Amino acid sequence: MKRKFVTFSRIINTGVVNFIRNAWLAIAAMAVMVVTLTTVLLSLLANTTFNYTISQITSKIDVSVYLKDTVTDQQRSKLMTELKELPNTESVKFVSKEEVLKKYMEDNAGNAELLSAVSQTDNPLPATIQIKPRDLNKLEEIKQYLTKSDVAALQSDQPSYSGDRKEAIDKITHATNILQKVGIIAVLIFAVISVLIIFNTIQMAIFNRRDELTIMRLLGASTWYIRGPFVVESILYGIISAVASVLLINSAFVAARSTLEATSLGLLDINYSAEYFREHFWTLLLLQLGVGILIGAASSTVATQRYLKFKTHK
């Protein structure tokens, strides 16, 4: 037990010493690892932000049913009850003529021409029932109900399905899917590159110390006693790169906040990304550490594999 501990601490110690000695060689390995981990983090943040944007827009989508002025309160409440009972209905809300007018005037506050067309006494705008659907892709059912002749008779106009917004949502969803794929591919490519470069770095470190390793082998050093320091060394690459990538992203957000007055770049709500990053800082750092350590440990284990084999052929 004590021997195991002594050996373990020697492995760690040797690994750290070798890391310091190899610092210049290690910089290339760490640089590419930082790129990899930053890509991982960026795709993650972009993905979360896009999903957030989609849910934001989706929550604003509804079906508007425009009522004739002649519709009685009784007819209206019957219609609303029936609409509520449809399985795809999340909620139903009534907006009176006055409220619609108020909203219209607010929305067009700067446009005198449009405002002059309406007034309190002469309100051409219809009272509206807003239906919030559960699933945007299953509007057919609501549509069917609304086109039934008795229901259609109560309406002053064709219901609006927020058709343009739905199209926009489909576009964002599509873009997010592509982004996800691009993100995964980019992460994989960079991961492979960093594995190869770390692999190479460790191979060079092995080459520099080949005499020592041969002697260790001949003196009966166990496989892990020889391999351990290299694994420790490349795990250190991983840890440093993970911290560096998280700091990099963090300072990018800080810079973005101070330089960009309008932080919303179209679909990418940078404010949300930054907030998400801050809120999940430790989880993300842990994730980055995990990925970094995994890449480091895996590549150095493979790099030392060939060198540590005993002769097996007779």
Added chain:
Amino acid sequence: MILLDRVTKKYGRVATPALDRISLHVEPKEFVIVVGQSGAGKSTLLKLLTREERQTSGKIIIGGIDYDKLKDKDIPLLRRKIGVVFQDFKLLPNRTVFENVAFALEIVGMGNREIRHTVPKVLDIVNLKGKEKRMPLELSGGERQRVAIARAIVRQPKILIADEPTGNLDPKHAWDVISVLEKINRYGTTVLLTTHNQEIVNKLKRRVVTIQHGQIVSDRAKAAYNL
């Protein structure tokens, strides 16, 4: 202690084997000299014993361990039981004498305090007291070889294998090395020494095994050099 039964070693597809059905039995505490010209198969024999190479056929049993049944992960454990002295010393040039010897103990997980206690004793045995802090390159060939011997015996192996330890040394230093080997043998370690130094063989008057073209051509107690 060491048992070889009709051991043959072929390298790759070379038709003539490096060792051809060698049988050898060494008792515990014996001192055996293996002689033979370069290329006779001496080094191959030692490499088989340290499991740097595997025999093509035949049986090797050392200290009760059957090499055919030895798993890869047990090879380090085997090597810890056998001390090896190499012709080219194989010392670490950037470490001191003390560190080179301590290296063998670090590998097996010995604590630092115990190492500080053990290494000086062994350096005393090989007459290197006071040179702990020297670097290998500051030492003479004979001294370097004695560092290598110290490293080989510091773990108190039952068997010490010395591959031409005097090969690169002048006669005086060669004798220093040989007398250290004899001292270790007196303490109870089985010693297997290869050499082609005629004078050493004749003066030692120990068991001599002669190898020629991969075969044992003579095996005599207290023999003289006879090639």
